Structures are given as structure tokens and as C-alpha cells.
Amino acid sequence: MTDFEYIDKPEQLNSFLEKAQYSDWIALDTEFIREKTYYPRLCLIQLATVDDLVCIDPLSIQDLSGFFAWLQQPQMLKVFHAAWQDLEIFYHLSGQVPKPLFDTQIAAAVLGLGDQLGYARLVEELLGIQLDKSQSRTDWARRPLSHQQLDYAIDDVRYLRQIYPLLKQRLQETGRLNWLNKPFERLTETSEYTPDPWTSWERVKGVQLLKSKQLAVLRELAAWRETLAIQKDLPRRWLLTDEVLVDMARMKNRELTDFSAIRGLSAEQIARYGQLWLGLIRQAQALPAEAWPDLPRRRKLDAELSLVADLLMVVVNQQALAHNISAAMLASRAQIEKMLTEGRTQLSDDWRGSLVNELFARILSGKASIRIQDQALSIED
Template sequence: MTIESGSLRVTDEIRFIDTAEGLAAFCGEIAGAQWIALDTEFVREKTYYPRLCLVQVATPDALACIDPIALPDLGPLAALLHDPAVTKVVHAAHQDMEILLQSTGRVPTPVFDTQVAVSLLGHGDQIGYARMVQIYLDLELDKGHTRTDWSQRPLETAQLRYAADDVRHLARVYPMILKDLEEKGRLDWLSEDFAAISEESRYLPDPDNAWRRIKGQKYLKGAQLAVLQALAAWRERQAMEKDLPKRWILSDDVLTELSQRSPTDLASLAKVRGLEDKTLQRHGETLLALVREARSLPASAWPARPGPSRGIGPEHEELVDVAMGLLRHQARINDISPAAIATRKDLEALFREEPDCALLQGWRARIAGRVILDWYLGRLRLQVRDERMALDRDGS
């Protein structure tokens, strides 16, 4: 069975909404909800920007799959997503926030990310939705439609049921997570993390820093990095303008090769392995100009790759090793995965006194950051009692 255009009911529980009237009616029905469970389905294999194909919304009493492809706009839903009185409950929010910013012009707020929350409850670092549902509901989710092309119409009933499960169970799990957080006294610990999720700057393209995401950059140095920065920024803007995958403009391997060779004419440019003839014809002169301009920059203008931990010498490495033990100790007594709190790089950032160190922010500072800092400053002394690490304040 497939869902035909104009249908409003998939099952007695799930609605499929593909008309403006249906969307307005549904959003009006749930407008008084304190929270909604939210998920999206999209495709981006052939585009730069993700194409929103389905929005799933659930409350304790209603569930709908909304078809943005059929709808002229998402106005009523956007109003709900941006209503400060309605919490948007998501799991692993980043991609959902990115595409909803693109589709509605703003990032939904406020947001509650269950992936972040369950890490604070000791269920591991960055666990998937299916694992979370298994923990809380003892259910094994169907994975039969993970490769669905959500842009194809009509959608089958089984596909919509699969998509609906992403919010159906989320709406059941969310109150359980709130209860667990409240019982542990951690309900307010996540406010900074959740506020950061709604920061628009996290989801906007940054062409000038696109070079940092290219694996081959680790083999480059000096002026070669300047060339890579210029070429990667050009590729990013081309992909954005044409709405094409970046690899369709130039592959990462070609960018790295161009940066290493820094060709000066079309003949040498044509020898770069992987550079297609059509790209050479259309953009050859542009690429050469970008290389020349980047090579002419003074050394002070070359981009700096994050190098070895600045200020972390052998003596500091020993301190980081001890701090890792402190981190594991604090994680154990708080029943949280150490990886959910901090990484070794975070600890190194603490010893470098970086002001934006994650370990000194929000709940991470409360659980471990301040303890490690107090030990480093001599306010805490490590002891061993009953064959376990113990901490004495002020040496007492």
C-alpha cells in the first residue's frame, strides 16, 4: 500500500500531511503542547545543501509525517518550531538543526537533545537512537528502511511507519529521561549545551576554513597550506552557488595535489592526476590565478594548521596522564562515561589555559573540570584509600 497525495491518515495513529490546510490544522491542534518530539528525513547525495523530504512531529497525543516537498511552505510548523514556549525534543540534533535553518530561516529553539542528555545519565557517549530506545523501552527498532530515498513519491506505508518511529518512541522516552535527570539532580546541567545547539553560526558554511576538513592538509606546509585554503574556499563557494556536492567540483585528492605542485601554467595543471578535462577547460585559468595569488602571500598570512599541543612538553604530558586518571575517577563516581566528559585534547587545552576549554564549561566543569584544576593548582591532594583514588582538599 502507498500513500496517495491528499491523504491525511496512514494508520489510526499516524497522519501524513501534504496540504496547507492539513498542516495548519495539525499545528493548531498541538499548539498548546509544552514540547514536541521532532525528526527529519532528507537527501543530499547530489546537492550541497540537504533537501528536506519529511518532518516527523509527535506529542503524547498526536503524530504526523509532514511532506515539505508537496507543501508550498512550512509556515505553521515554523511558527511552532520557533515558539519559545515549546521545547523541541530531538536526538543528535545537528543535522536536523542545519536543515531546519535552511528550510525555515531560523534554528529551532529551545531544544532538548536526548543524545546529549543520556550521556549525562551514564548511558555512554553519543549513543544512537536505536540504542537509546532499547535501553528505555526494551524495543528493537526496524532497520529495513535506512537506505530509503525520501525524495521519491509516493511513499509506502511501511516507510512512513519507519519514519514515524523516530518520534513515536522519542515522545515516550523523553519524560523518562527528564525523570532520571531530576532524580540525579542534573536537570539544569544541560542548559549551556542546549543553548549552544540553537546558535545559528554552528550551521552556516565557512568557506575560509573549509581546508581544515581536508585530510590531505596534514601533508602540506607553509605556502602549500595557503594554496589549499584558497582552492578549498573557491570550491566551497562554487558548490554553494551551484548546489552541488563539493566532490563534484574538485575532489579532496585533487585539491591536495594542486596545493603540493602549485602549477604555474595550463600544461602543468593538466598533469595533475584526477583533474577532469572539463574542469581544466572551464576553470583552469581561475585555478592558476588562485595558486599564484596564494603563493604570493607573505608567510604571516599563511594559515596555521593546529600543530602538536602547544605548551605540552614531556613534563606536561605527565600531568595530562594524571589528569586522565582524575577524569576517569570523576566519571566513575558520577556514573558517566569519561568520553562523554572530555578527551585528552580537552585536558591539554586546560593546561594551556585556553579560555574556551570545554572542560571548564557547564556540567563538565561541575563534574570534572574544577576538580582537575584544583588538583593542578595544589588545592587538592591525591590519596589512596581502600585501594582506590581519593581526594583531600587543601592537603587535609
């Protein structure tokens, strides 16, 4: 028996928004496709209040401005699981990120339930319910959607509204609710969802194989690809693959005919964009060395500092054990090494730092030491 409302008419949506406008919190999820586009194409919005479950069809309702305005109500908390992609969609369509928000995946990690825990695993862990996964490959843009597809979709908020109060209670009981403030604030920063073509080279597969001057070429070409992908709303790989970009950055000569030797470039592409690419390559190669980009290299610690890093990782593991969270969630070896090479004693300014910053400072200043007694480890002045 269907226990949710399928909303595909503006008057239905307006009626629901009016009814739910005083909700203290709502649970949200989306279904989308992006195989053939740069930006994800929103196909379904699932929403739950304490009293109602609804599926909103954005392919039938063309004007969602009222919904996005309703979503910005500051007194209403928006609950997501793994919120980033949902927030990216809402920001792309409305220019705003819904806030305030709560991400159950981050909350679960803070409570020691698991890093990057999937929704189905979390439902099973907290509610003992195994979710149906048969519709995971659904084409959500096709209409009409079947009852099975809609039931699968609504489950994403049906149980999310049950999980949120349980997680909130555990966070309050353990004194960890405020640990989430900074991670959630970062999720609402619009810069998280604004593509920057000029930095897109950093995410190209194979970038670590290039030298600094070649990276300058890659930066120009990747920025061109990203900009064109955004303009045409096409997947960037449809324009040029990462492998082709890297091969172009390695080109020793600067002639149009050299492109034909690169596997994956068609004659049509070369005829259309070849001169433009040559211009970008020559422009990059003419830059002075100080203008070349460089990948952040992990500085190798000397033997003494490496031992210090080992010691601080003991602190990380001890604190993770004491608070029943994974050490990987608290800090990685690479983060510790970066902190030491930069001459810092503070890991971060969020909840992770609150667990280790003071201990790090005391140990690094010689005011505290690690002691083992009766096969138990402690940190003492």
C-alpha cells in the same frame, strides 16, 4: 492499523498547527537526501505531541512558512535525537533555529547511557523495543511512500515522545538537568549551521600533509570550491575532490599545462576553470609568510608536564566513575594537554567543568592530593 495522520495538503497542516499550538513540548525528526546536493533536501517531517502523530509531506506542501513560524513558539520545547542535521535543514529553509530544544542523545550521554548513542539503541535500552531497520536505505524523495516506509519514519517520533519524559525524570533525580543548558544553547546558535568557505580548507582530507605555504593555496582553492558548491547546490566533491585539491596545492610550477598531470581533473574542467585556478594559486603564493594559515599543532608536553597530565586524567576517570559517565564524555587527554600548555586550570565552563575545575585547581596549586586507601582513590586537602 495506522495511528498517525499523513499531511500533504495546506489545510490539513493549518488544522494540525492550530490544534497543537498549546503543546508544552513536541518530538521532531526529519527524513532527507543530500547525495546530489550541497544542502540536504527535506523529504518528510515526523512530529509527535502527547496526543497526536503526524507525517508532514514538504514535497506536496510548498509553503512551510506557517510551520516554521509555529516552530518558533518560545513556550514549546522541541525534542530531537541527534539534532544537528535536523536543525541544519530547518535553518537553511527558514533562516531560524527552533528553540528551546532538547537533544535525547546528549541527555543519554550525560546520564551515562553511552556516548553518541544511536536512536535504535536508546529505544531498546529504555523501552525494550527493537526497531525495524529494513527501510534505512529508502529514497525519501520518491512518491508515493509505502505504509512500511511511513511506519518506519513515524517510529522515530512515536518512541521519542516516550523517551523524553523518562530521560527528563532521570536528569531531575540525579540533579543533572541543568548540565544540558550550555550544550543545548550551542545547538541553537545560527553560526553552527552557516557555512564558511574561508575555513573549509581545514576539513579537506590530507590537509595535514601540506606545509604552510601550500596551505595558503589550499585555502584559496577550497574557498572557491565551497562557494561554487553553495551557489550551484552541488556536493563539493562533484566539483573537485579533496585529493585533487591537495595535489593542486602541491603544484611547484604555475602553468596551465601542469593541471593535466593531476589525476581526477578533466580537460573540460581545466579549459573552464584553469586560468581562474592559476590566479588563485599565484595570489596565495604571493602572500607574506605571516598571512599563511597553519594547522593547530598539538604541542608535545615535556616529561614533567606529561606526568601532571597523567595525574589529571586520574581525576577525570575518578569523577567519571563517581557520576556513572564515560571518561571520554568528560574529557580527553588532548583536552587536558591543551589546558596545561595554555596555562589554564579550568577545563570548560559547562557541566564537564563543574565536575573537575575545582579539583584541577586544588591539585595544581598543591592544596589537594590524591590518596589511595583500602584500594580506593580519594582527593583530599
